[in-house]
Amino acid sequence: MSPRELSEPAGKVRLFVEAALGDGARVVPDDAQAHYLLHVMRAKAGDRLSLFNGRDGEWLARIAEVSKRNCTLVCEKRTRAQDETPDVWLCFAPVKKAPTDYVVQKATELGVCALQPVFTRRTIVTRINEERMRANAIEAAEQSERLTVPEIREALTLDKLLRSWPRERSVLFCDEGGDAQPIAKAAAKIETNSIAILTGPEGGFDPAERDAIRSQDFAVPVTLGPRILRADTAALASLAIWQAIRGDG
């Protein structure tokens, strides 16, 4: 729901809703969505928009029964069948508020399936606003024409993350260390399509953390080249590269 949509016809509005979608299904948008539709976009009864809920594909819906505060949307026609998002998680050490917003937005556009904040020893951020992350993810999903919204996981310490890891899922560990292999090479070779990308905080993982990660057999240390990337750049570059080589890019 960014300003750029202001110039778009109401027919191009896409909203994520929780309700079931189907022929003739009636959906009441939440307060923020109703405000956006009726007062920002100035939509009227009879205008059309798209709805998705992560399960039932994308539906063209008509605005019906407009009141001052809200309206009802009626599903008319399915315009896209539900698809599958590639099974890629992003496990990232949060750095600062603005970059986390940015990482969530970009990772959603790039088709991430779950976002997992991780606290490491050098992580300075102590609280994660999962609500805010989810709002950012929904907005990016609406704008990027995704049919799903990535799952926002509760933040975990690195230690807990490693102990509870589903061992059949490989982890592309973005590491500056010596023997890490180039990411494109690693991506081409990994056997499973269920992976996670793991990136550290701005100061990197500490040596004990690096050892702990590298000792896991699900961890695949990878390098992104000779330059030192910021944490958010590394996360997004890895995701883009995986999607291009193994995902739906």
Place this chain on the structure above:
Amino acid sequence: MSPRELSEPAGKVRLFVEAALGDGARVVPDDAQAHYLLHVMRAKAGDRLSLFNGRDGEWLARIAEVSKRNCTLVCEKRTRAQDETPDVWLCFAPVKKAPTDYVVQKATELGVCALQPVFTRRTIVTRINEERMRANAIEAAEQSERLTVPEIREALTLDKLLRSWPRERSVLFCDEGGDAQPIAKAAAKIETNSIAILTGPEGGFDPAERDAIRSQDFAVPVTLGPRILRADTAALASLAIWQAIRGDG
């Protein structure tokens, strides 16, 4: 010169300078660099830092002759030989002020060799601050341990860009159109290592512009997958993918 460096020892400071570097070469930093060194980092005579100029590799230098306002740096030892940055340009339609800063920073980290702003019919931005772009590029080069700073080109209209294009350089044209091939496939096939990535403004290229680009034999239309990416996401994803598959990633 970001706040995160405040906690780093002065020995990790890296500065880009214009002056020639070599054994015993004396360099006077500019006013902003001197302020940063002496007042932000509180460096003293005898402290060491790294210098690079895009030509002579990286040098360890010692701070000598400190005055209130400035100091002299003396090159002591070459720590890295000059390397070559992959020959990738990014031609991008600027969108808003903050995103251009972001694109410059990220593209520099990802090893872009030249940044070319392009005005298209749907570009809303009318002025480009090349000085500011260059300052951002220098800062990102310092922090990412590059040995070069990307060239900042003067903004051109799309029309002029196409007319003056060096025809042996292929253009990965980020296109939402039907028959564009997946970028990883295109990257693997392109014969030349001299390429450019071309991305449009937030509303995309207009149909006449798309036709004009597609009619060029140096243009290779590529897609980044089923999602609609923001202009800056498309630019950075493309660059990361090219570097991983064909560059130095």
